Amino acid sequence: MILKHTCLLGLLLCGCQAVLQVSISLNKVEMSVGESKFFTCTAIGEPVSINWFSPQGERIISNERVIVHTEGVRSRLTIYNAIIEDAGIYRCQAADAKGQSQEATVVLEIYQKLTFREVKTPQEFRQGDDAEVVCDVISSPVPAVSWFYKNREITSEPNSRFQVLPTNNLQILKVGKADEGAYRCEARVEARGEIDFRDIVVQVNVPPVLSVPQQSFNATADYQESVTFTCVTSGSPDPQVTWYWKGHAIEHSEQYVLNTMNGGKSTLTVKNIKQTDGGPYMCRASNKAGSSESQLFLKVFVQPHITQLRNVTAVEGSAAMISCTAEGEPLPEISWRRASDGHSFTDGEKSKDGRVEVRGRHGKSMLTISGVQLSDWGRFDCEALSRIGGHQKSMFLDIEYAPKFQTNQSIFYSWEGNPVNISCEVKSNPAATMLWRRERFTISSQGTSNIRIHSTDGRSLLEVTPVSDRDFGRYNCTARNNIGARYQEFILAQADVPSSPYSVRMTAVSQRMATVSFMKPDSHGGVPISFYIINYRDTSSAQEWRSARTHGVQTAVVLTSLEPNTTYEVRVSAVNGKGQGEFSHTESFQTLPIREPSPPTVHGQRGVGKAYRLGLVKQDDGGMPIVEYILKYKTDKEEQWMTKLVPGMNDFALLQPLQWNTRYNVEITARNVKGLSEPTYFQFLMPQKPDITADSLFSGLGVGAVLGVGVCVLLLLLVLLDVSCFFLRQCGLLMCITRKLCSKKTSTSGKSKELEEGKAAYLVDGSKEPIVKMRTEEERVTNPEDCSPVNEPNETTPLTEPEKLPLKEENGKEVLKPDLIEIKVHTDNSIHTKQDDSKA
Numbered sequence: 001m002i003l004k005h006t007c008l009l010g011l012l013l014c015g016c017q018a019v020l021q022v023s024i025s026l027n028k029v030e031m032s033v034g035e036s037k038f039f040t041c042t043a044i045g046e047p048v049s050i051n052w053f054s055p056q057g058e059r060i061i062s063n064e065r066v067i068v069h070t071e072g073v074r075s076r077l078t079i080y081n082a083i084i085e086d087a088g089i090y091r092c093q094a095a096d097a098k099g100q101s102q103e104a105t106v107v108l109e110i111y112q113k114l115t116f117r118e119v120k121t122p123q124e125f126r127q128g129d130d131a132e133v134v135c136d137v138i139s140s141p142v143p144a145v146s147w148f149y150k151n152r153e154i155t156s157e158p159n160s161r162f163q164v165l166p167t168n169n170l171q172i173l174k175v176g177k178a179d180e181g182a183y184r185c186e187a188r189v190e191a192r193g194e195i196d197f198r199d200i201v202v203q204v205n206v207p208p209v210l211s212v213p214q215q216s217f218n219a220t221a222d223y224q225e226s227v228t229f230t231c232v233t234s235g236s237p238d239p240q241v242t243w244y245w246k247g248h249a250i251e252h253s254e255q256y257v258l259n260t261m262n263g264g265k266s267t268l269t270v271k272n273i274k275q276t277d278g279g280p281y282m283c284r285a286s287n288k289a290g291s292s293e294s295q296l297f298l299k300v301f302v303q304p305h306i307t308q309l310r311n312v313t314a315v316e317g318s319a320a321m322i323s324c325t326a327e328g329e330p331l332p333e334i335s336w337r338r339a340s341d342g343h344s345f346t347d348g349e350k351s352k353d354g355r356v357e358v359r360g361r362h363g364k365s366m367l368t369i370s371g372v373q374l375s376d377w378g379r380f381d382c383e384a385l386s387r388i389g390g391h392q393k394s395m396f397l398d399i400e401y402a403p404k405f406q407t408n409q410s411i412f413y414s415w416e417g418n419p420v421n422i423s424c425e426v427k428s429n430p431a432a433t434m435l436w437r438r439e440r441f442t443i444s445s446q447g448t449s450n451i452r453i454h455s456t457d458g459r460s461l462l463e464v465t466p467v468s469d470r471d472f473g474r475y476n477c478t479a480r481n482n483i484g485a486r487y488q489e490f491i492l493a494q495a496d497v498p499s500s501p502y503s504v505r506m507t508a509v510s511q512r513m514a515t516v517s518f519m520k521p522d523s524h525g526g527v528p529i530s531f532y533i534i535n536y537r538d539t540s541s542a543q544e545w546r547s548a549r550t551h552g553v554q555t556a557v558v559l560t561s562l563e564p565n566t567t568y569e570v571r572v573s574a575v576n577g578k579g580q581g582e583f584s585h586t587e588s589f590q591t592l593p594i595r596e597p598s599p600p601t602v603h604g605q606r607g608v609g610k611a612y613r614l615g616l617v618k619q620d621d622g623g624m625p626i627v628e629y630i631l632k633y634k635t636d637k638e639e640q641w642m643t644k645l646v647p648g649m650n651d652f653a654l655l656q657p658l659q660w661n662t663r664y665n666v667e668i669t670a671r672n673v674k675g676l677s678e679p680t681y682f683q684f685l686m687p688q689k690p691d692i693t694a695d696s697l698f699s700g701l702g703v704g705a706v707l708g709v710g711v712c713v714l715l716l717l718l719v720l721l722d723v724s725c726f727f728l729r730q731c732g733l734l735m736c737i738t739r740k741l742c743s744k745k746t747s748t749s750g751k752s753k754e755l756e757e758g759k760a761a762y763l764v765d766g767s768k769e770p771i772v773k774m775r776t777e778e779e780r781v782t783n784p785e786d787c788s789p790v791n792e793p794n795e796t797t798p799l800t801e802p803e804k805l806p807l808k809e810e811n812g813k814e815v816l817k818p819d820l821i822e823i824k825v826h827t828d829n830s831i832h833t834k835q836d837d838s839k840a
């Protein structure tokens with residue numbers, strides 16, 4: 001290089017004035033695309049201009065890539081970043097002042113290295129498409145391209161799916177998943193021995209395929225139900241699943257749960273299903289190769305639900321329309337029930353009287369009642385029914401009506417000074433306001449000096465205390481509500497005293513009593529009768545009237561404490577608030593004279609054990625009290641009567657002891673001071689003797705008897721002991737008695753007489769007044785002679801004693817005491833000693 005420059009310098013120095021000479025530093029240059037190089041043109045002589053010309057013959061003017069730089073005798077052409085088109089012969093022309101020009105040329109050859117342009121990897125294709133795997137390689141001269149797959153060269157045989165296209169791209173017909181893998185594109189430039197390759201990964205994408213195991217779903221709203229939709233997808237790459245409802249993508253939320261599982265399974269769970277959740281859902285699977293979608297359907301059933309049912313108020317006589325609206329899926333049928341009678345109405349139905357009619361459609365039903373009556377008031381039930389359930393609601397039909405007066409007492413009676421309540425009662429809906437009027441004036445609710453108004457719901461009392469005649473007359477009660485106004489007229493009339501009672505009659509007249517009965521007066525004078533006054537007097541003695549009054553308004557009164565065999569007169573008058581009315585006509589009657597009692601009335605009743613009980617019915621005593629009842633009784637076989645006296649105030653008599661299985665005749669007479677009644681006859685039969693077992697014995701005997709038996713046994717033992725003593729040792733009580741007997745033989749009779757006198761009660765005189773003697777229990781426990789208790793009931797022991805007097809039998813509980821009662825018997829002077837059985 002240095003040599004050359006030196007040479008050029010030599011040329012310049014020695015040949016300047018000579019001919020123009022032009023030279024270029026290089027005369028043939030090879031250049032690869034993209035390289036940059038420069039060429040220097042040198043002119044010897046005296047050039048005035050040096051220019052470069054392109055291969056196309058155009059003078060080169062500097063631009064961005066190609067720059068000409070001339071400086072004195074030298075001009076430099078720089079080509080940056082060469083391109084194929086830059087190739088050709090470049091000329092450098094120099095001209096001198098004389099117009100002579102010389103030129104030199106340089107040949108620029110540009111070649112292309114092997115270059116892979118935009119060889120993408122991986123390259124993706126849809127399954128089934130004809131794939132073209134691009135391998136864009138250039139060079140100059142053009143390269144030879146071969147393809148390799150799995151280390152084997154792809155040879156383009158006819159009918160093969162693999163073809164290398166003239167563009168060097170590889171075509172794979174109907175590319176499949178199996179064709180995936182790395183393909184090698186190799187390019188060679190024979191001229192330069194240049195070789196290069198690219199490995200291209202081929203991917204085959206499979207569009208999604210969707211399958212839906214279940215397409216339609218049922219659910220019931222508002223039962224916290226959930227539904228899970230499932231979509232199964234396949235495809236490559238794995239598709240993305242998105243869910244849509246009514247066109248909106250569903251995102252994970254409280255209500256929606258999205259899940260993706262192995263095997264391409266995707267689920268959407270809709271929780272807490274509501275009616276609005278029903279409808280079509282969509283499952284969409286998508287990947288690079290495409291997308292696929294499938295519809296699922298959720299049918300939401302909704303329980304029937306009545307959404308609208310209102311209370312209705314109708315005016316009497318008008319029409320009432322009750323509507324009931326229900327929702328639900330499926331839409332429910334609506335029916336009605338009238339609570340008052342349980343009658344049901346369905347769609348299109350009419351009641352018998354044609355007043356009630358039901359029409360409905362599309363979940364709405366209208367019950368129409370024309371000419372509403374008060375009886376239509378009450379509850380109506382609307383029921384909505386569908387396949388999946390029912391719902392019922394009730395409403396009330398209220399009926400408004402103008403006031404209706406409830407009272408039809410329109411006349412009230414009073415007298416001056418006596419307040420009276422004129423009552424005006426009204427039924428109405430809504431409640432009525434009530435007013436009282438006299439003529440044209442309204443009585444103020446505060447009342448006046450003698451008028452007060454007491455108002456309660458539906459009732460107004462006008463309390464009038466009449467002070468003068470002017471207060472009597474007509475009063476108007478007016479009731480008004482928003483339906484209408486009504487009035488009722490009341491009359492306050494002067495009350496009068498009652499008229500006289502009539503038909504005074506006497507009944508049940510006896511010695512001392514009489515019953516007055518009468519008919520109530522025809523007129524009570526306008527106010528109720530309070531009571532009646534009965535006047536009566538003894539006509540003979542011209543007495544003052546004696547007065548009796550009824551309790552309340554009974555029309556019969558018993559007059560008592562009358563004198564027997566006396567004539568009385570009687571009259572009656574009625575009394576009401578106004579005063580006492582006229583007396584009735586006077587009626588006279590005579591009380592009965594005193595006489596013997598009427599025959600007694602008895603009723604028999606079996607007693608306990610060997611006793612018989614006779615009930616004594618209160619009877620007409622003839623005007624004087626019954627002193628006593630005389631009961632005589634005997635068996636059929638016996639000749640003698642046994643007698644029992646019972647005080648007149650008793651209401652029963654007990655006959656005992658009696659014999660078993662025997663018929664008895666009884667004759668009962670009553671006695672008052674006037675004398676004896678006619679006898680009453682009575683018969684009864686004593687039953688068979690009952691079996692005596694220990695139980696019945698003891699129960700029959702009672703505690704006393706059992707005790708008696710025990711004492712007897714003890715005595716018997718003592719006697720045995722005593723007797724044995726008497727014979728064996730000549731000692732003991734028996735020994736003692738025998739000795740005494742032998743010495744004093746007369747003592748017994750006196751002693752027994754004493755005893756009897758001590759126990760007996762005697763008639764004092766002929767007055768027949770009973771003398772009472774009570775014995776105590778100890779005195780009569782045993783009869784030592786026969787070891788049997790004196791009070792044993794089955795033992796009748798007639799004693800030959802003087803008359804003994806009947807004990808007073810006492811009524812009530814006293815009788816229950818086991819006291820001894822002695823009864824006088826007057827036929828044979830014998831006395832029965834009896835014990836009033838405690839069980840009587």
Ligand SMILES: *[C@@H]1O[C@H](CO)[C@@H](O)[C@H](O)[C@H]1NC(C)=O
Nearest residue numbers: 214216217218219299301387
């Ligand atoms: C949903 O309900 C309809 C109507 O009752 C019935 O025909 C259908 O079989 C039901 N479907 C399912 C999945 O239960």
Ligand SMILES: *[C@@H]1O[C@H](CO)[C@@H](O)[C@H](O)[C@H]1NC(C)=O
Nearest residue numbers: 309310311312395396397398
């Ligand atoms: C309808 O009337 C009934 C009885 O009068 C009452 O208990 C109920 O509250 C009323 N309902 C409505 C919605 O007013």
Ligand SMILES: *[C@@H]1O[C@H](CO)[C@@H](O)[C@H](O)[C@H]1NC(C)=O
Nearest residue numbers: 404405406407408409410425
């Ligand atoms: C009114 O009087 C009539 C006949 O006296 C009677 O049948 C009816 O029950 C009475 N009405 C009232 C509300 O008292």
Ligand SMILES: *[C@@H]1O[C@H](CO)[C@@H](O)[C@H](O)[C@H]1NC(C)=O
Nearest residue numbers: 418419420421454461462463
């Ligand atoms: C009238 O009715 C009122 C209210 O009930 C009562 O206070 C008053 O005593 C009554 N008057 C008469 C005379 O009954």
Ligand SMILES: *[C@@H]1O[C@H](CO)[C@@H](O)[C@H](O)[C@H]1NC(C)=O
Nearest residue numbers: 437438439440474475476487
């Ligand atoms: C009651 O009212 C009616 C109608 O207004 C009237 O004809 C009548 O005279 C009134 N009676 C009284 C006592 O005010």
Ligand SMILES: *[C@@H]1O[C@H](CO)[C@@H](O)[C@H](O)[C@H]1NC(C)=O
Nearest residue numbers: 540564565566592593594595
């Ligand atoms: C009743 O009285 C009348 C005269 O007052 C008299 O004659 C008659 O004897 C009396 N009768 C009796 C049973 O007392």
